[in-house]
Amino acid sequence: MNYFSSDFKLGILGGGQLGKMLLTETRKFDIQTYVLDPSDEAPCKTGSNRFFKGDLMDHDTVYDFGKQVDVLTLEIEHVNVEALEKLENEELKVYPSAATLRLIQNKGKQKDFYKANNIPTADYQRFATLSDLKQAAENNEVAMPFVWKSSQFGYDGNGVKVIRSAESFNGLPEGECIAEAMIPFKNELAVIVARNPSGEIKTYPVVEMEFHPEANQVEYVICPARIDEAVAAKARRIALEVSEKFNHVGLLAVEMFQTEDDEILVNEVAPRPHNSGHYSIEASYTSQFEQHIRAILNLPLGNTASKAAGIMVNLVGAEGYSGNVVYQNIESILGKSGVTPHIYGKKQTRPFRKMGHVTIVHEDINEARKVAEEVKETIKVISIPQTPGGGIQKPDNI
Template sequence: MNYFSSDFKLGILGGGQLGKMLLYETRKYDIYTLILDPSNEAPSKVACNEFYQGDLMDFDTVYEFGKKADVLTIEIENVNVDALEKLEDEGKKVFPSPTTLRTIQNKATQKLFYKDKEIPTADFTRFAYTSEIQAAVRNKTLDFPFVWKSARFGYDGQGVKVVKSYSDLDALPNVECIAEEMVPFKNELAVIVARNPDGQIAVYPVVEMEFHPEANQVEYVICPARIEESVAEEAQRIALKVSESFNHVGLLAVEMFQTENDTILVNEVAPRPHNSGHYSIEASYTNQFEQHLRAILNLPMGSTQSKVAGIMVNLVGAEGYQGPVVYENIEEILKLDGVTPHIYGKKETRPFRKMGHVTIVNEDMTEARKVAQKVKETIQVISK
């Protein structure tokens, strides 16, 4: 099929910043695009060929949108899978597959999948409702502390809480959830794997993630990870096993823990371009968005090698600010060598909302990390 400057149409479910960055690549290739998003102010609206406003969880909305496209992909997991299954049954190409999405949408189902496929992951207990946890603790089948995770609709640190006492349970929603064993770990790592329908695979270097202690959001992504080569090889091996187990087509970001004894445990996955791969826009020969496009269109995979060391700094709304966004001191970081800001196009900021990111590239990782720290300390996402 001819995708370039043709009648081919790519449908993307979700119009957030990931969709916007994917559209950089579709425009480069002159691929016609359609976006569906619930917000009329979605960042992707400015760059697609056709924009549709609608509920991503509504069957009819997703089904009717899908019929307009030749291939469908996502930039967010929370979409109506029943509609995608019907479209797939009718011959529409959908990547990632609805089967994969159905498993990943529910953290409990996702964890059970890992156990079934003998993929290493932290021990956990599944609960139909959060209210059942207190009885489990009283009956000594569960001990404090543990990590509570909502089974559905968690993102960017939402739906996750470290529970140390009964009082920590009081503020949690009474929903299907898991209680996960606390894992003593050295590092949080991620590996992105890309695979096309022909089975060609490309694996990116292992990255290291540093998290904000309160918001549970990534603050820095560091590539390559500052770990031993044997640990990196094991992380990539496990990531490949996860991708193979899902029979995944497209990009799959595998988030992991490196424990204190260097065991690798899978935390969770995202079947799409991911925050842990943003560094690749400036630092890699083939960035993650182009790679996802190549994969779902069954084009040859690009090189995943890095040109230089890359660090990504997330730009999130500062605490205490809500309203029309202002990027304070952005001119100051533009004076630094190797610094590239990416502004997502969200007009309103609020505490910890992802508003953009900054990539720092340098041949010296130590120097790149110093510049990243300076960027973090300089720019502030506030409101008018």
């Protein structure tokens, strides 16, 4: 198959930052892309060969879009799966497959899948409704504390809550959910697996999510993880197994816990490029985005090793600021060696909105970690205050 500078068309469902970083690679290879996204201001509007505005959950929109391309992939899981099934039945190559998406879109089914395939994961129980879970808790069939997770559409920590008493249920949605055992863990790890239709499979090194000691928010993604080699090898082996069991094509990001006794438990997966792999753009021989393109087009996979240590810091909107974005002190972080900001191109910031990320690359991981902290403390994603007269007043030190 001739993908390069040809009539071949790759379709991408979703036009956000992950799509934008995929487009860097399709442009590099001169592979034509069509992108579908609900927002007219999507980051992929520039850089795609054709951009379509439309609802990713609408059957006909997704189906009609799929009929125009030769291979279909996605950068977000929340898409109409029935449309993908129909397209697959009509012989379109869809990666990840509709079957994988069905499993992943429902956290209960995802957990059942791990259990059925002997993949280590935290104990859990499934409930059709929140009321059923409450009843079970009342009857002591579920022991507190535990972790409530919405089965559908959890994203970036939404749809997850620790339940310590009956009061914790307040405000939770009524829908299908799971109750998961709380796991005391040393580290949260992730491994990205790439697999192509021919079955060639490779894992990236294990990365470590370092949390803020108080805020319980991921602050840094660090590659390689600062863990024992034996634990790292086990994490990569388990991630490989997960990808193989899903018969997955493309990237699969496998998030895991390293328990106090060095067991590895799979938490959840994402069937696409992932925040935990952004470091790879600068630090790896093959970035995760190039690798995803290679995998879904059944090209040989690239080297997943690193050229240097890499640390990623997310740039999220600061609290108290909404409106036209300004990256305060960005010039100062550009002056630090090995620092690369990625600005996603969203014009409006909101508290905690993912607006970009910064990668720090250094021969020495400890040096990279120091610079990462400086970056984290220096740059701030704020908005331009509007003066009452309608003019724009710039904050200090832009």
